[in-house]
Amino acid sequence: MVKVELYDTTLRDGAQREGISFSVLDKLRIAHKLDDFGVQFIEGGWPGANPKDNEFFQQALGAGFKHARLVAFGSTRKAGTAVEHDVNIKALLDSGAPVVTLVGKSSAPQVEKVLETSLDENINMVADSIRFLKSKGRTVFLDAEHFFDGYKADKEYSIKVLVAAAEAGAECLVLCDTNGGSLPDEIAGAVREVVAAVNVPVGIHAHNDAELAVANTIAAVKAGATQVQGTINGYGERCGNANLCSIIPALKLKMGIDVIPDESVGRLTELAHFVSEVANLAPDPFLPYVGHSAFTHKAGLHVSGLSRWTFAYQHIDPASVGNKPRTLVSELSGKTNIIQRAKEIGVDFSARGDEVRGLLERVKELESLGFQYENAEASFDLLVHRASPGYAAPFELIDFMVVVEKRRRAPTLACEHEEMMSEAVVKVRVNGEVMHTAAEGNGPVNALDAALRKALLPSYPALSRVRLNDFKVRILEESTGTGSIVRVLIESTDGVEEWHTVGASSNLIEASWLALVDGLEYCLIKDRS
Structure with a gap:
């Protein structure tokens, strides 16, 4: 059976996604989760690039991993600089990471236009850096940056860089589709030629700018690549990196390649949601395999x-x-x-x-009438229960009233100050007893919520755990202006699970009330069952 190793770069490449900023603790938590999952290589960051990455390596090396090897990422020596004096190379060694991945140019146009050095000097930079790090006892991988674009522009030079890296001691040559614009057949053809030209393992590092990163990765593996680089949930700069949450099941379940332990596959969705939670990003419901809507x-x-x-x-x-x-x-x-x-x-x-x-x-x-249940499963579940013989609602609305008033405070030296006051009065029947309560709130919906809870909490103290996570309003008939039907979707949670409820009406307060009541009733039904 073909052996393929997983190389996770969520902590470096994934952290380059807009909106992500991992703390050192965040990175350690994710690294331990990846290690427990069975990933073989975890790229921790770029030593010397910032104090956070330096601290991460200090703590991670002392934490100990059961399966994974820790990887430090950095560039080759600079042009015209002796490798033993290069600041970046020194930082890689000082990180203490047992594995180092060097990024080196493998595209002639990139060398001449971006590095602004000679083609020969670039090859020397790659080879010198690998030899030096190898002499210090490090395992060294080469990320051949811009390889596929370079291969199209000057195939001979791109392969020459790889041959020089292999001869210098690189233990894996990772071909990077850095701009993310290659097609699967282009990837496969280039990988096959590289595999035939070198006697060391070949890897693939794909970006998703053409939405082909996963397809390109699978094509590379079929063509002979044995190391797969990617990120959890496809996080990364621009359009992201190859998504390991799609690659892993494709390799394991569809291609029969034993990339992770059998018991880990069933924890893939948990891993995806864990990383999104640490990254403080809502999980993408439409991701294949792990998304809430995937099935x-x-x-x-x-x-x-x-x-x-x-x-x-x-x-x-x-x-x-x-x-x-x-x-x-x-x-x-x-x-x-x-x-x-x-x-x-x-x-x-x-x-x-x-x-x-x-x-x-x-x-x-x-x-x-404006309701929609596909995104409000809790409201539909209540319809099911209410349609069942013998169902008794935990409470019954008799009536409610909301007052919204603008009050003017005494003027100050700066300006007059006006504030809005909302008060709700709610009458509900709970266990045969009519509860009549009132409460103020930050807006009419908040006032209704507070008044209703005041009536229900003596009988149902579990509702104290419920909070509203999100409140969305959508106008359904814009042509009728302020008389339009509106749909309100509320997301609630008790700290353990989340649920969604819906209300619709031409009256925004009524629509909000319907969704609000469903959310609290669902919590009580959920706890019953």
């Missing part, structure tokens, strides 16, 4: 097929990568969508045809 089914035909055969509309079992299928319900749904979604929450509708038809018609009616 989501909406069309009635698809759901019907899946109810008969797991692989009717899924290319793998979602559980194999730690994900799960989801059934959406909308006006496009059929009865099977209703039955399948109800089954997922523990309600058996399979022998209740009239109720299913009634619920389906109810969904279509509500969606015609």
